[in-house]
Amino acid sequence: MRRVFIPNRGEIAVRIVNACHGLGLECVVGASQPDMDGLAARIADRKVCIGPGPAAQSYLNVGAVVHAALSTRCDAIHPGYGFLSENPALADQAREHGLTFVGPPARVIRLAGDKLAARDEAARAGAPVLPGGEVKNAEEARALARQIGYPVLVKAAGGGGGRGIKRVATEDELTDLLSLARSEAGAAFGDDRVYLEKLVETARHVEVQLAADEHGNVLQLGDRDCTVQRRFQKVVEEAQAPQLRNATRARLHSAAVAFAERINYRNLGTAEFVIDAATGDPYFLEMNCRIQVEHPVTEAVTYLDLVQMQLQIASGHALEIGQDDVSYHGHAVECRLNAEDPSHGYAPSPGTLSVFAVPERHGLRVDTHCQAGTAVPPFYDSLLAKLIGHGSDRDQAIEILIEALEDLDVDGVETNRTLLIGILGHPDFRAGPVTTDWLERALR
Amino acid sequence: MPLNDDDVREILRIIDESNLDELSIETEGFSLHVRKGSADAGDADARSGDVLPRTAPERAPTPPASAPHAAERDGLETITSPMLGTFYRAEAPGAAPFVDVGAPVGPDTTVCIIEVMKMMNSVPAGVSGTIAEIVPENGQLVEYGDPLFRVKPDR
Numbered sequence: 001m002r003r004v005f006i007p008n009r010g011e012i013a014v015r016i017v018n019a020c021h022g023l024g025l026e027c028v029v030g031a032s033q034p035d036m037d038g039l040a041a042r043i044a045d046r047k048v049c050i051g052p053g054p055a056a057q058s059y060l061n062v063g064a065v066v067h068a069a070l071s072t073r074c075d076a077i078h079p080g081y082g083f084l085s086e087n088p089a090l091a092d093q094a095r096e097h098g099l100t101f102v103g104p105p106a107r108v109i110r111l112a113g114d115k116l117a118a119r120d121e122a123a124r125a126g127a128p129v130l131p132g133g134e135v136k137n138a139e140e141a142r143a144l145a146r147q148i149g150y151p152v153l154v155k156a157a158g159g160g161g162g163r164g165i166k167r168v169a170t171e172d173e174l175t176d177l178l179s180l181a182r183s184e185a186g187a188a189f190g191d192d193r194v195y196l197e198k199l200v201e202t203a204r205h206v207e208v209q210l211a212a213d214e215h216g217n218v219l220q221l222g223d224r225d226c227t228v229q230r231r232f233q234k235v236v237e238e239a240q241a242p243q244l245r246n247a248t249r250a251r252l253h254s255a256a257v258a259f260a261e262r263i264n265y266r267n268l269g270t271a272e273f274v275i276d277a278a279t280g281d282p283y284f285l286e287m288n289c290r291i292q293v294e295h296p297v298t299e300a301v302t303y304l305d306l307v308q309m310q311l312q313i314a315s316g317h318a319l320e321i322g323q324d325d326v327s328y329h330g331h332a333v334e335c336r337l338n339a340e341d342p343s344h345g346y347a348p349s350p351g352t353l354s355v356f357a358v359p360e361r362h363g364l365r366v367d368t369h370c371q372a373g374t375a376v377p378p379f380y381d382s383l384l385a386k387l388i389g390h391g392s393d394r395d396q397a398i399e400i401l402i403e404a405l406e407d408l409d410v411d412g413v414e415t416n417r418t419l420l421i422g423i424l425g426h427p428d429f430r431a432g433p434v435t436t437d438w439l440e441r442a443l444r
Numbered sequence: 445m446p447l448n449d450d451d452v453r454e455i456l457r458i459i460d461e462s463n464l465d466e467l468s469i470e471t472e473g474f475s476l477h478v479r480k481g482s483a484d485a486g487d488a489d490a491r492s493g494d495v496l497p498r499t500a501p502e503r504a505p506t507p508p509a510s511a512p513h514a515a516e517r518d519g520l521e522t523i524t525s526p527m528l529g530t531f532y533r534a535e536a537p538g539a540a541p542f543v544d545v546g547a548p549v550g551p552d553t554t555v556c557i558i559e560v561m562k563m564m565n566s567v568p569a570g571v572s573g574t575i576a577e578i579v580p581e582n583g584q585l586v587e588y589g590d591p592l593f594r595v596k597p598d599r
Contacts, residue, residue, distance in 0.1 A: 033589055049587040050528045057527075058588070063561040064528045071530065071585040093561075 001076045001100055001315045005030060005069035006040070007050065007059055008080035010383060011367045012291070013040030016078050019307035028072045030065055032058035034377040039369040046072060053379045059083040066093045076100040076314060078307075082381070085290040086113065102314040104266045104289045111263055112287040116157035116195050122284040125262040127255035130274075130283045132197035138175045144196050145174060151199040154181040158189025160286050162232030167199060202277040202435040205229065206241045207288075208256035209298045211309055212265045213319045220253045221298055221306075221326055228423060230346070230439050235416075236423055237294035238333040239301045242394055243432045245280060252282050259284070267313050268295075268306060277435050293336070293386070296367060300332035300390040332390045333397040335405070335424065339382040341414040350378040354412035363390045363400045376413050384415065398424050419443075521571050523593040525586040529558035529565065533582045543593075547575045555593055558586065573597040 006016050007030040017040055020027040029044035034053045041047035048068050051058030058064070060083055069077050077094050079085040079102070088106035095101060103109070112118050116134055123129045131148040134157075135141040145152050145168070154177055156164030166181045168174050178194065186192035209221040225241035226234045241249070256271035270292050272285040295306045304326075313319070340346040356370045368385035376382065389400035402424050405417055426442065428434055525531070533541040533556055543555050549569040558565045577594040580586050 048528065048585075049589055051588045063563060064588075067530070067560050068528050068585075 001025060001311065003028065003045075003072075003074045004076045004078050004102070004311070005065070005072065005074035005099075006044070006078050006080065007065040007068070008078075008083060008085075009035045009038060009040060009059065009369070009380065011369045011386060012080040012082075012293075013038075014043065014369045015367055016040075016080055016307055017044050019305065019311060020078075022305070023308055023311055025311065028069070028074055030059075030068045032379070034375060034379070038374070039371065048072060053377055055083065055379060060087075062087065062090050062093055065090065066097060066099070069094075069099055070097055074099065076102055076311075078102040078311065079290070081290045081293055086288070088113070100314050102267065102310050104269065108263060108265055109289045112269075112289050113160070114157055115155065115160050115286055116193060118287055119195070119284070121263055122255070122259050125255070125258040127259050127271075127284040128251070128282055130197045130200070132195055134193060134195045135178070138178055141174055141178050141196060142171060145171065148196065148198045151201070153197045153199050154178055154194050155197055156181065156185035156189055156191070157193040157195060158185060158191035164188060200274050200276045200283070202437065203227075204241075204275040204277055204433050205234075205272065205436055206244065206252065206275055206282070207270045207272045207292075208252050209292075209295070209306070210256055210260050210265065210269045210271060211306075211313065211319060212260055212267065212269070213313045214266060214316050215318045217319045217322075218257050218260045218265065219319060219321070219323050219326060220257050221302055221304065222328055223249065223252060224292075224294055224297055225433060226294060227434055227436055228429065228439050229436050230443075234294065234336070235439065236333065236335045236420070236429075237297055238331065238394070238397070239297035240328060240331070241433070242331075244275075248275065248280055248282055255282075255284060259287070263287075268310050277433075293383070294334055296365060296386060296388045297332040297334045300365065300388055301328045301330060302326060303329060330390055330392045331394040331397045332388055333394070333401055333424075334386050334388045335401055335420045336383055336416075337385045337387060337405075337408075337410075337420065338416045339376045339384050339413040340416045342416060342419060343414075346416060346419070348378065348382040349414040350376045350382075351413040352376065353384075353410065355409050356384075356412075357409040358385065358387075359404055359407040361400065361404060363397070364388070364404050365390065366404075384410070384413075395430070398430070519596070520576055520594040521573065521597050522591045523555060523567070523569055523571070523595060525558060525588060525590045525592050526567060527558055527560060527565065528588050529560040529586065531580045531582065531584050531586045531592065532557040532559060532564075533578070543569075543575050543578075545575050545578060549573060549575060549595065567592070569593070569595065571595050571597055 003026040004020050005028050006013050017027050026045045028046045029041045030048055030050040031041045032053050033049055036049050050064045050068050077099055084090040088109040091101045091106035119129050151169045154166040164185050166177045168177050181194050182192045204227045206223055206225050208223050212218040223241045224237050224239045226237045228236040270288040273282045274285050275282045299306055339349045341349040353374045356372050358366045365388040370384050387404050389397040391397035405421050550572050551570055553569045554566045555569050556567050573595040576596045579591045
């Protein structure tokens with residue numbers, strides 16, 4: 001691997017460029033027209049304009065991405081997160097044209113994208129899954145729902161990430177919601193298979209970072225808590241998950257590794273679990289086949305560079321460390337500073353940053369593509385920066401973030417800064433793990 | 445040619461990720477016609493069994509600030525590339541180029557082909573006038589928005 005094509009934008013494109021340069025690799029950023037002046041395009045060895053602002057014609061255009069990578073003599077593609085990162089067509093086309101795809105093979109991406117198949121494989125690997133299963137008609141659904149007990153969720157096999165889910169409180173609603181879920185799933189995902197799962201009413205979201213090389217070595221790099229969410233979007237994440245029972249943590253880690261081994265997972269990935277807050281029992285949810293937005297909290301506590309690790313694994317290098325070499329240092333918390341307007345229900349707030357200055361302080365890492373003058377186009381997610389506080393303990397990590405947020409200079413767009421400070425200072429959050437419904441309730 | 449849901453999904457995905465607006469497939473006992481977007485995609489001269497690559501018109505919900513359209517400079521208008529790809533002046537190697545310097549063009553005159561992963565997309569001039577300059581070399585990579593031709597417009 002010599003030259004890496006990066007069809008992405010924002011802070012993650014900057015992060016990948018820096019990882020490439022750290023390994024002595026050249027890189028070409030494929031940017032949409034409004035992103036051609038962006039930080040990632042400016043620090044790359046070369047930039048090419050792959051299309052206009054709307055992602056469907058630029059960052060989601062597989063043909064343009066592969067053509068651009070080949071024409072600029074790249075030998076690898078790092079897709080980042082979002083966009084084409086979990087699109088098996090890109091992984092397939094890259095391979096067909098002799099390009100290394102920095103991620104798992106298309107076969108694995110397809111399996112993980114089929115939530116029902118992934119659930120079955122997880123169960124076969126011995127991972128705990130929620131009571132439930134596929135239902136082909138109302139009769140089967142009624143029988144299964146009675147067995148597992150209401151409320152239940154109807155989920156689309158082609159969904160994931162919170163999409164394609166219906167909550168069914170009683171048997172009276174089941175038939176109607178089932179047929180609605182099936183037709184919506186067919187329209188949205190081209191796959192009308194649905195399954196039932198028991199609803200965990202109060203839950204934590206905990207995930208396990210995995211790394212698997214081409215030689216069959218699989219490591220877990222600890223866990224993250226991503227329970228603070230708004231509309232299924234993570235807002236604050238931390239490593240490791242606080243106040244997790246040792247037995248639960250060990251169970252999560254071993255289940256994640258067993259699942260990755262079973263499906264011959266490759267490169268970095270994340271196994272997501274839900275933890276029933278009432279019982280403390282964990283259940284496998286899904287596998288994400290990409291680098292996660294929140295990977296820096298794991299990097300902070302493990303002293304590892306996960307993006308460089310992705311590139312090295314894709315190059316065929318065996319993992320340089322074993323499971324016993326993975327150790328954890330202190331605690332890290334990340335918050336996502338978004339261009340959102342709190343007075344309009346946190347709707348995206350595009351514009352141009354007239355001021356953007358982040359304080360420097362010990363224990364603070366900021367991943368961002370923003371500077372004064374940076375445009376925040378309306379076409380993409382509204383992430384401006386990730387602030388990561390790393391301290392000797394959780395309180396210290398949180399204090400670093402609160403001070404950084406208070407000292408941050410940002411103007412030109414609205415942001416969720418006040419919300420983040422409110423979360424980080426809230427007694428519920430400070431006391432330890434909250435539940436996934438906590439933030440929406442606290443906002444009311 | 446029996447198609448299952450996966451096949452249809454795959455076809456829709458390919459169309460979605462391409463610059464095609466419209467696709468017609470017809471084989472024994474099966475015909476499929478798919479059109480992307482809305483109104484202005486109607487004039488594709490689709491022969492059955494053929495995939496006709498067409499250039500993407502401005503159909504984005506929010507068009508980019510500087511639309512890749514003929515833009516005026518020094519009294520000349522510029523035809524810019526509607527997509528990233530390889531610039532070809534002729535339909536095939538050895539064939540006569542679509543246009544040369546001095547050639548008259550109308551809005552619908554094909555001036556070049558942009559090839560993206562073996563998909564040939566013909567580019568219309570979009571303006572009436574005379575070709576004054578051809579900017580890229582034949583076979584060169586052009587990016588979205590790159591200048592392709594300068595045209596002396598009819599007045």
